[in-house]
Each structure stands twice: as C-alpha cells, then as structure tokens.
Amino acid sequence: MSRYFLIRIGQSLLAIWGIVTIVFVVTRMLGDPAVLLLPLGTPDSQIQELRSSLGLERPMIVQYLDFLRHAAVGDFGLSYQSFRPAMEVVLERMPATAILTASSLALGAVLGAATGFAAALARGRFLEFVVMCLALAGQATPVFWLGILLVLFFAVELGWFPTGGWDGPASLVLPTMALGIFVAANITRLFRSSMIETLSEDYIRTARAKGLMPRTIFMVHAARNALIPVVTMLALLAAELLGGSAVTETVFSWPGVGRLLVQAIDSKDFPVIQAGVFLIATIFVGVNFLVDLLYTLLDPRIRLGR
Template sequence: MTRYLLTKLIEAFIAIWGVVTIVFFVSRILGDPAVLLVPVGAGQQEIDNLRAALGLDRPLLEQYFHSLLSMLKGDFGISFQHTRPALDVVLERTPATASLAGLALLFGTLIGAAAGAIAALMRGTVAEFIVMVAALLGQATPTFWLGIMLILLFSVELGLLPTGGAGTWLHYILPGLTLSVFVSASIARLLRSSLLDIMREDYVRTARAKGLMPRTVFFWHIARNALIPVVTMIGIIAGELLGGSVVIETVFAWPGVGRVIVQGIQAQDFPVIQAGVTLVAAIFVFVNLLVDLLYGVLDPRIRRG
C-alpha cells in the first residue's frame, strides 16, 4: 500500500509539473503585459522600466526556473492587476467555486443515481425510456446555452431569480441547476449501464438461487460493484467542478476560480494565470488520487492487487 501511494504521489507531482510548464510557456505567447499596464501614450522607456520591474526582461528560461523555485515555496509572484500575491487572489475565490461545485455535485449525484437505478430496474418500460431520453438531452445540451436559457426564463421573463453574481442562496439556484443537469445525466446513463452489466454476472444469479433477499442481492452484490465506474466519473466531474467551471462562472458572473483565471488571461496577468491553473491541476490530481484509494474499499481485489 505504501509503495502504491508513493507511486501515485510521484505521478501527481509529474502531472502538476507538466501543467505548470505548459502554462508558463503558453502564457508568454499571449503578449507583453507591460504594454497593457502602462498608461495610454506611454513611451518605450516606461514600458521597458515596467518590464524590468516585473522581471520580464530576463531570459525566458531564467524566468521559468525562477518561477519554479518560487512556486515550490508557495510564492507565485505579485498579481500585475491586483498588486498583491497572486495565490491570495486565487484562494479568496476558492470558497465560491467549492460551494457551487459541492451543491451541483450533491444534487446531480443523488438525482443521477436514482434515475440510473430506476432505468436499470425498470428496463423495457416507459419509465426507462423517459429517464434515458432526459439523460441524453442533459448530456447533449451545451451548458452555456442552458445557462442562458435559464437566465432568460427565470430572470428576464419571470423576474424570480438574479441573473448572476453571488451573495444570497438565490444566486446558487441557476448556476447550480445548470451544472447539476449535466452531472445527473452523466451519472444516470453510466450507472444504468453498469447495473445491467453486473446483473448478468454469474455470481448474481448464484446469489438469487441461494434464496437471498432481493434487497440484499441488489445492494450487496449488484450496486456495490456497479459503483466502481461511477466513482471514477464522480471523481473526474468533482475535479473539474472544484477547479472552476469557466463557462458557467462566466455566464453567471460567478466570482470563482474559473472566472479569475479568465480575467487573468484577458489581462495577461501571468502570476494569476500560473497560480490559478496550478491550483486547478492540484485539486484535480488530488481528487482522482482519492478515487483510486476508494477503489480498494469498493473492490478488495483491487486493493490486494
């Protein structure tokens, strides 16, 4: 187990380092932030002075290694826009993203699991047809389009809910609903397929032949094994949501991590971009590491292997 954990931690470190490296060099292609930060009509000398103050006049590789060493100490530099530590700028947006992601994941998982179980247990009925059509539409509908339609209906036409921003529980409804639609649809389809596959296994038929209660067979022999691929999907979705849903946070003007990264890209604020993407990558890797560990709980064969 120790060796397994060590291997996963090394893989996680390599993955985060790869993301940091790619983001560093790609962000430098965006342009020169000094040009955006100086006053209108500033001369070349003022631009050069600002570049020197920001450390952008040094060779690219020197900037890269200096950035890596600083990040290992938790220092991502000073935000060009906010003139304070970039990591602080990103971290203060994390609660907004985490609360929205948690809400969407909770309701999406509960609704998706219930719908998937109904579709599997009532195979060949009208209920299964309705669930699967709804799940297919939920997965196929672009989240940005759904978000805009919900704003037009509930905010513009009916005037029941705020169009965007954060502050009260009402602000969570539209973005949370938009995100949970995709989550529930994805989980419903996968869980139904997984349950049907497990139901056809020999050990399930053996359990039924032994006279075990249907509830015992379903929860102990079917559902437990069917959850393994579902846990994988939940882990991936959770990592994406906790990293900040860029589209939804932009549509609803939600003050989260995804939105601050977009604002950093628009302003060519390298420290904020680096801090934001590194945090997203770390969250995604950490969540998926937890998923790997959960495999051993759901299936002892994986733990022994």
C-alpha cells in the same frame, strides 16, 4: 503498499510539474503584459522600465527556473492587476467555487443515481427509453445555453431568483441547476450501464439462486459494485468543477476561480493564471489519488499496487 504510494506520489508530482510548465510557456505566448498595463502611447522607455521591474527582460530559461523555485513554496508573485500575492487572489475565490461544486455534485449525484438505477431496473421498457433520452439531451445541451435559458425564465420572466452574482442562497439555485443537470446526465448513463453489467455477473446469479430478496440483490450486491465507475466520474467532475467551471461562472457572474482565470487571461495577468492552474492541477491530481484509495472500500477484490 508503501511502494504503491511512492509511485503514485511521484506520478502526481510529475503531472503537476508538466502542467505548470506548459502553462508557463503558453502564458508567454499571450503577449507582453507591460504593454497592456500601461496606457496607449506610453514611451518605449517606460514600457522597458516596467518590463524590467516585472522581470520579463530576463532570458526565458532564467524566468522558468525562478518560477519553479518560487512555485515549489506556493509563491507565484504579485498580480499585475491588484498587486497582491497571486495565490491569495486565487484562494479568495475558491470558497465560492467550492460551494457551487458541492451543491452541483450533490444534485447531480442524487438525481443521476436515482434515474440510472430506475433505467437499469426497467431495462427494455418505456421508462428506460424516456430516461435515456432525457440523459442524452442533458449531455448534449451546452451548459452556457442552459444557463441562459434558466436566467431568462426563472430570473427575468418569473423573477424568482437573481440573474447573477452572489446575493444570498437564492443566487446559488440557478447555477447549481445548470451544472447539476449536466452532472446528472453523465451519472445516469454511466450508472445504468454499470448496473446492467453488474447484474449479469455470476455472483448475482448465485445470490438469486440462494433466494435472496431482489431488493437486497439490487441495493447491497449490485449497486455497491456498480458505483465504482460512478465514483471515478464524480471525482473527475468534482476536480473539474473545483477548478472552476469558467463558462457557467461567467454566465451567472459567479465570483469563482473559473471567472477569475478568464479575466486573468484577458488581462494577461501571468501570476494569477499560473497560480490558478497550479491550484486546479493539484486538486485534480489529489482527487484522483483519493479515488484510488476509495476503490478498495467499495470492492475488497481491488488491492493497492496490483
């Protein structure tokens, strides 16, 4: 098992290094931040002076090696906009994104598991058809469009909730619904397929032959093993949402990481972009590592390292 952990840790570090390297190269293609930070018509001498103070006049390989050396200890420099540590700016927005992620996943997991379970049990009947049509519609509907509809109806027309920003728990309802419906649609289809496949396994037939109650077969034997791909999906969705659902946060003016990165890209704030992507990559890799460990709890037949 120790060898398995070492391999997985090595793979994780390699993945994070690859991601931050790509981001470093891509951000240098966005343009010169010194030109953006200074007013129009600024003399070239002042632009060059600012570029020199930001370290942008050095060769690219020197900038890259210096970037890796500082990134290893979580230092991504100062934000070009706020002149504060970039990682501090990103972490400041993480609680809002974490709250939105937790509420959206909770709503999506409960709703998706319930509807997926019902569709699997009603296989071949009208209920399954209705559930799968709704799930397909939920997956096909763009989240930003659904978010705008929710704002127009519940916020503008009815006035039940704020249109955006953070103004107490009521502000969380609409973005949670927008993301939760998307999560539920994915979980519904996946859980239904996994349940149908699990119910055809030999050990389920054996359980039925032994005279176990259908409720016990479905809830204890089938549902537990059918949850394995669902856990993977939830983990990937959780990592994605924790990284910041940029479109949803922009639609609802949510003060999260996703909206921050959109603003940083627009203003060519390299340190904030790099710090944000590094944090997102670390979360994504870490969640996938934890999912591998969780597999062994859901299904004892799965062993680490095999």
